[in-house]
Amino acid sequence: xxxxxxxxxxxxxxxxxxxxxxxxxxxxxxxxxxxxxxxxxxxxxxxxxxxxxxxxxxxxxxxxxxxxxxxxxxxxxxxxxxxxxxxxxxxxxxxxxxxxxxxxxxxxxxxxxxxxxxxxxxxxxxxxxxxxxxxxxxxxxxxxxxxxxxxxxxxxxxxxxxxxxxxxxxxxxxxxxxxxxxxxxxxxxxxxxxxxxxxxxxxxxxxxxxxxxxxxxxxxxxxxxxxxxxxxxxxxxxxxxxxxxxxxxxxxxxxxxxxxxxxxxxxxxxxxxxxxxxxxxxxxxxxxxxxxxx
Amino acid sequence: xxxxxxxxxxxxxxxxxxxxxxxxxxxxxxxxxxxxxxxxxxxxxxxxxxxxxxxxxxxxxxxxxxxxxxxxxxxxxxxxxxxxxxxxxxxxxxxxxxxxxxxxxxxxxxxxxxxxxxxxxxxxxxxxxxxxxxxxxxxxxxxxxxxxxxxxxxxxxxxxxxxxxxxxxxxxxxxxxxxxxxxxxxxxxxxxxxxxxxxxxxxxxxxxxxxxxxxxxxxxxxxxxxxxxxxxxxxxxxxxxxxxxxxxxxxxxxxxxxxxxxxxxxxxxxxxxxxxxxxxxxxxxxxxxxxxxx
Numbered sequence: 345x346x347x348x349x350x351x352x353x354x355x356x357x358x359x360x361x362x363x364x365x366x367x368x369x370x371x372x373x374x375x376x377x378x379x380x381x382x383x384x385x386x387x388x389x390x391x392x393x394x395x396x397x398x399x400x401x402x403x404x405x406x407x408x409x410x411x412x413x414x415x416x417x418x419x420x421x422x423x424x425x426x427x428x429x430x431x432x433x434x435x436x437x438x439x440x441x442x443x444x445x446x447x448x449x450x451x452x453x454x455x456x457x458x459x460x461x462x463x464x465x466x467x468x469x470x471x472x473x474x475x476x477x478x479x480x481x482x483x484x485x486x487x488x489x490x491x492x493x494x495x496x497x498x499x500x501x502x503x504x505x506x507x508x509x510x511x512x513x514x515x516x517x518x519x520x521x522x523x524x525x526x527x528x529x530x531x532x533x534x535x536x537x538x539x540x541x542x543x544x545x546x547x548x549x550x551x552x553x554x555x556x557x558x559x560x561x562x563x564x565x566x567x568x569x570x571x572x573x574x575x576x577x578x579x580x581x582x583x584x585x586x587x588x589x590x591x592x593x594x595x596x597x598x599x600x601x602x603x604x605x606x607x608x609x610x611x612x613x614x615x616x617x618x619x620x621x622x623x624x625x626x627x628x629x630x631x632x633x634x635x636x637x638x
Numbered sequence: 639x640x641x642x643x644x645x646x647x648x649x650x651x652x653x654x655x656x657x658x659x660x661x662x663x664x665x666x667x668x669x670x671x672x673x674x675x676x677x678x679x680x681x682x683x684x685x686x687x688x689x690x691x692x693x694x695x696x697x698x699x700x701x702x703x704x705x706x707x708x709x710x711x712x713x714x715x716x717x718x719x720x721x722x723x724x725x726x727x728x729x730x731x732x733x734x735x736x737x738x739x740x741x742x743x744x745x746x747x748x749x750x751x752x753x754x755x756x757x758x759x760x761x762x763x764x765x766x767x768x769x770x771x772x773x774x775x776x777x778x779x780x781x782x783x784x785x786x787x788x789x790x791x792x793x794x795x796x797x798x799x800x801x802x803x804x805x806x807x808x809x810x811x812x813x814x815x816x817x818x819x820x821x822x823x824x825x826x827x828x829x830x831x832x833x834x835x836x837x838x839x840x841x842x843x844x845x846x847x848x849x850x851x852x853x854x855x856x857x858x859x860x861x862x863x864x865x866x867x868x869x870x871x872x873x874x875x876x877x878x879x880x881x882x883x884x885x886x887x888x889x890x891x892x893x894x895x896x897x898x899x900x901x902x903x904x905x906x907x908x909x910x911x912x913x914x915x916x917x918x919x920x921x922x923x924x925x926x927x928x929x930x931x932x
Contacts, residue, residue, distance in 0.1 A: 494860075519893075569791065569862060572787055
């Protein structure tokens with residue numbers, strides 16, 4: 345069975361065709377330009393596969409996910425120039441008479457990691473996926489459904505206890521200054537130090553400050569949602585960095601609640617090369633086919 | 639149909655018998671002493687009703703809610719003297735051959751408010767109930783199920799951005815110092831001012847500080863879970879206080895996400911006289927009967 349995946353990022357699009365075993369048959373990626381041009385390229389790509397059974401889209405946002413609203417399937421008020429009020433799903437539906445699943449980029453990745461965890465024999469009912477990159481976001485899958493009723497989660501904008509060595513940094517979020525995203529998104533490295541994150545050795549103290557904040561985000565997720573696993577992806581994340589995050593998390597938790605082995609609880613993605621969302625899309629598209637068959 | 643409710647608090651127990659229309663037939667309350675004595679009093683109360691069809695317990699915690707564990711139905715490691723490792727559910731099961739539902743106090747209240755919202759014609763799929771009293775906790779009902787897989791939520795222990803006028807206050811949580819509970823639980827009034835909360839007029843600046851923290855908790859819930867309603871109960875909460883909370887919430891959100899009318903979003907309980915948990919228990923007990931019938 346052929347299934348389509350669109351991972352729609354603010355910088356680039358990754359489109360793939362694969363099967364229900366999550367094997368990629370063909371994949372393309374290209375920069376995000378105008379909505380018309382960028383979405384048309386994904387349409388052209390999928391048109392080569394007349395046997396496609398369903399498509400799933402994991403999109404940057406904010407997006408409208410409430411099916412009972414007029415704007416369902418839209419990218420709504422995004423800072424990405426030219427993309428506000430884009431009827432993304434509508435453009436796809438015009439081009440394809442297929443079931444199309446619509447969710448956020450991080451929900452797609454969460455579903456991919458959840459699918460891979462289940463496939464590897466892990467009994468998981470709830471998993472949260474964070475991305476720490478140009479922006480910060482998270483998605484949670486709980487008993488097969490995404491958390492988010494009034495809209496999708498936007499955890500990048502929670503507030504945090506400031507690190508004592510970071511009190512003078514005002515944060516870079518245009519809406520909130522020192523929210524989570526304003527304190528740990530990739531561009532904060534340059535704002536704090538004048539250097540890019542990749543040029544700052546992990547032994548530098550700025551990484552401890554970052555870990556303190558990311559650990560607070562993990563703590564919030566733990567105490568609000570109690571998932572069985574929190575996966576961190578995105579350009580800022582590495583295994584060495586997560587070691588620091590686990591250390592800060594344990595200090596913050598202070599043995600109050602048991603989350604099991606921290607190495608299994610706070611982890612890198614199972615999918616390699618940022619492939620979580622593509623796998624999630626294949627799994628979600630497959631689910632759409634099955635539910636259409638029933 | 640007769641249904642039983644136990645609202646098991648650290649200070650007092652409230653036991654009630656009622657029906658599937660949430661009408662109380664008889665209710666008793668008594669102080670929480672030893673586990674044996676306190677639970678036996680609830681057993682004696684329900685024994686007067688041989689037609690009882692099910693019981694639901696909304697208990698203080700932490701409690702074990704994972705059915706596949708040995709300690710399911712226990713109060714686990716609680717600071718409440720004498721109550722650690724109490725097999726609460728086991729004692730009830732020994733006394734009654736009935737379906738017994740087991741959950742946290744705040745989950746019981748969340749379910750009560752969810753039930754009342756639905757009964758009043760409100761289309762609600764997700765609702766969070768906070769208690770701000772001796773302690774701080776929250777429960778969330780999402781599509782008929784409680785959020786919490788690895789255990790129940792423990793949102794009282796998240797960290798917050800400190801209010802600039804409150805930086806010297808260390809907080810009162812024995813585990814974490816200045817976590818949410820350590821900053822806003824009832825006893826913080828005395829720790830900060832030497833006076834009890836009820837003796838401090840709502841015009842005092844300490845209430846603005848409290849509102850700033852409680853608004854951050856509401857913001858976390860909003861951005862992690864996106865429920866349609868957040869209900870605040872507990873001794874610290876009043877409508878006048880919630881006005882301040884809504885104001886701080888709006889400032890923190892800075893129009894980033896729309897949650898609708900804040901008066902409908904951040905609210906006092908519908909149930910009067912702290913009755914949310916009793917109504918939730920009746921509804922949960924009724925659900926147990928129906929699911930046993932199927």
